[in-house]
Amino acid sequence: MSDDTKTNRRGLFARGGLFADRARRREALTGIGLLSPALVVMISMLALPVGALVIMSFWTQNGFNLDTSFTLDNYRRLFARSDRVTEWMGMTFHLAYPVPAILMIKSLAMSLMATVAVVLLAYPMAYFLAFRVTRYKAAWIIMLTIPFWTSYLLRVFSWKVVLGYNGAINSGLMSLGLIDKPLEFLLYNPAAVVITLSHAWVSFVVLPIFVSLEKIDRSMLEAAADLGDSRSRRFRRIILPLSMPGTISAALMVFIPTVGDYVTPQLVGGNGGTMIGSLVQLLFTKQNNAPLGAAISLVMMGIIAVLVLIFLTLIGYWKMRARRAS
Amino acid sequence: MKKGWGLTVYAVLFVAFVYGPVLILPLFSFNDNTFATFPLTGFTTRHYVDMLGQRQMIASLMNSLRIGLAVTVLATAIAIPAAISITRYRFPGKPAVLSMLMLPLVVPSIVLAVALLVIILRFLGLPLSLWTVAAGHVLVALPFCVSVLISRLEGFDQSLEEASRDLGCSPMQTFRRVTLPLAMPGVISSLLLGFIISFDEFVIAFFLTGTENTLPVYLYSQLRFPNKLPGTLALGSVILVVSTVLVITAEVIRKRGVQTDNPGDY
Numbered sequence: 001m002s003d004d005t006k007t008n009r010r011g012l013f014a015r016g017g018l019f020a021d022r023a024r025r026r027e028a029l030t031g032i033g034l035l036s037p038a039l040v041v042m043i044s045m046l047a048l049p050v051g052a053l054v055i056m057s058f059w060t061q062n063g064f065n066l067d068t069s070f071t072l073d074n075y076r077r078l079f080a081r082s083d084r085v086t087e088w089m090g091m092t093f094h095l096a097y098p099v100p101a102i103l104m105i106k107s108l109a110m111s112l113m114a115t116v117a118v119v120l121l122a123y124p125m126a127y128f129l130a131f132r133v134t135r136y137k138a139a140w141i142i143m144l145t146i147p148f149w150t151s152y153l154l155r156v157f158s159w160k161v162v163l164g165y166n167g168a169i170n171s172g173l174m175s176l177g178l179i180d181k182p183l184e185f186l187l188y189n190p191a192a193v194v195i196t197l198s199h200a201w202v203s204f205v206v207l208p209i210f211v212s213l214e215k216i217d218r219s220m221l222e223a224a225a226d227l228g229d230s231r232s233r234r235f236r237r238i239i240l241p242l243s244m245p246g247t248i249s250a251a252l253m254v255f256i257p258t259v260g261d262y263v264t265p266q267l268v269g270g271n272g273g274t275m276i277g278s279l280v281q282l283l284f285t286k287q288n289n290a291p292l293g294a295a296i297s298l299v300m301m302g303i304i305a306v307l308v309l310i311f312l313t314l315i316g317y318w319k320m321r322a323r324r325a326s
Numbered sequence: 327m328k329k330g331w332g333l334t335v336y337a338v339l340f341v342a343f344v345y346g347p348v349l350i351l352p353l354f355s356f357n358d359n360t361f362a363t364f365p366l367t368g369f370t371t372r373h374y375v376d377m378l379g380q381r382q383m384i385a386s387l388m389n390s391l392r393i394g395l396a397v398t399v400l401a402t403a404i405a406i407p408a409a410i411s412i413t414r415y416r417f418p419g420k421p422a423v424l425s426m427l428m429l430p431l432v433v434p435s436i437v438l439a440v441a442l443l444v445i446i447l448r449f450l451g452l453p454l455s456l457w458t459v460a461a462g463h464v465l466v467a468l469p470f471c472v473s474v475l476i477s478r479l480e481g482f483d484q485s486l487e488e489a490s491r492d493l494g495c496s497p498m499q500t501f502r503r504v505t506l507p508l509a510m511p512g513v514i515s516s517l518l519l520g521f522i523i524s525f526d527e528f529v530i531a532f533f534l535t536g537t538e539n540t541l542p543v544y545l546y547s548q549l550r551f552p553n554k555l556p557g558t559l560a561l562g563s564v565i566l567v568v569s570t571v572l573v574i575t576a577e578v579i580r581k582r583g584v585q586t587d588n589p590g591d592y
Binding site: 039125160161162263280281 | 333334336337340341343344345347348350351354361362363364365403404405407408410411412414415416417418420423426427429430431432433434435436437438440441442443444445448449461462464465468472519522526528529533542545546549558559562565566569570572573574577578581
């Protein structure tokens, strides 16, 4: 580390020339040097393992033997067409092995529903925190932070206790005399998964949305009010657009990981609520077909990435149109 | 401006929704019944006493504590220079590096888990153990540690560091005497939060552990047995209390000391 990288930025060497270049290069090298341990972790434990997963997806499993010759069979199997028609939720699949496709669509739909629910639930809370809370703000923030840090497994498990056949809701309603026998439709279905996911992730987005609301310059709101905008108009024309980027990135932070969620469908999903993550887990354990599991996880990541890119491009397009219109 | 009560009512309902289901666990853990059902039948602490007698549970608790400590020390030690580099140095490709550091936050943990599983078992030929779990946990804890430290380092006046340099301190001296003390609240909360992440993490531990369990993996294995429910509730309640205390400590420490007007620093 050199002791003048910092001061050089403004001092004698500030403008152009060899010295400025050298100082800047030195600064860049120090910066990257300080980052290197983190980069080593990211490369050795994220990039290389994902690379290994890619290689694995080109191999095949024959019983107990792993065939390491390169083949696209796993991917072909996922998209192979067949005359046998499988129907699911009114959709027809002409696939020889339709399970992954069905689970993928189902996971995307459930995750999307949970994401929308999470944003709709969290936004008013974040709004309240940013614009209404004046006293004990720090206490409110801590109170909303705690659930986010408490065990995900336990938050999901608690819904099993709440919704279960012998659970809190059923026994509560029965002891109140409102029902005679437990309601069976509460647990082990897609709705239970969506509710549980919404609950488990909602505390994840309140703070990011709050931060984007808190950053909004209050003088703009005052100006709009002085010029006669009503409260709802101020919300629509100032608060909502300015908080949108933060809200969207928070929504993506929920959508992307929940598509591949494993714990929630496993604990509260039952047979009807399984998602793609459960299939990946099965392939890596009981069904002993890691290469196919690797291919499915990569296709899942690919589909998510494409969907997110399409979504972000659409947003950019809408923004451009809105700017041209005004 | 007239302030409506609607939002306040909503906020209270929201908090009830977020906390309600989770608080069911401690509620039933003190209930004198083997099922988690209403009406409550009486107060007991016997589920907690039973829990203490379970050797496997104590063993997995010790494993989780050991992993958590190792993970958080390592992740924070890696995150400190990384956060300094990101907040104090200019170099090309910084946004790309920063988003790469945040990647483990968005990749589904099952993908991280199977990717690590494949490289550990098939390519490196290493046996699964608590070490492999700890390695995976460093990866998921790092983005949190880095972002806590970045927001802290951005939060205080950098002219203090410049003054120290102008007065003749070496970068190392400046780091030890100025940056580190000022960043200390961030360092402590990074240590606490890194610990909680590892302590509570389930999916990666579930895939990467060998014969020994961590506490969440043990807890998960107990969920299959309905007759063990009360013990599970008691254990879950203890975990909840521990994480809550650690989070509150981390957050209070983080907010104390140097005041900041950076709206991102909440």
